[in-house]
Amino acid sequence: MSKIHEVEVTIKNSQGLHARPAKVFVENANKFESEIEVFHKDAIANGKSIMSLLGLLAFKGCTLKITAVGEDAAEAVSVLAELINNKFNLEENN
Template sequence: MKKTFKITVQEGLHARPATILVTTVSTFESEVSITYKKKSANLKSIMGVMSLAVSPGSIIEIAAEGSDATELLDKVTKVIISQGIGEEC
């Protein structure tokens, strides 16, 4: 399963928003990745997310695979929107 988002937070996916996303997905069993400019990282890894250097206005894709993938993507979507990190495409 995959969802696409546009990052709207002014600083992009740097420390604060990246930490929020990693914390959100860390309790799920499913494998989850974030893809930006054809590069992917494990969304459960703060260093992986930060290494992508996602800037404001960028389009990212979050993909999850596993027993709780649907729940994980629903939670990520709610957090991204409610925390002002981005919007669903």
């Protein structure tokens, strides 16, 4: 059984885990084979489902825990955490 990789990261972009950021997150999560889950407070979301991520109700300042299980789990969590730290690469040109 593969080891669970996990990382905690705080949302920095102003909109939080909103439609566009969630879309970008899913696009990146889909690049990995691993199963990815995202935790916010008591809620758990499938990291490859936009609806499920929107349902986390996560805003700017919220801390998320991302877990991944699978061959590429280590890389997955680090890529996804960096994505959140980079504000989903969406706001850099503003």
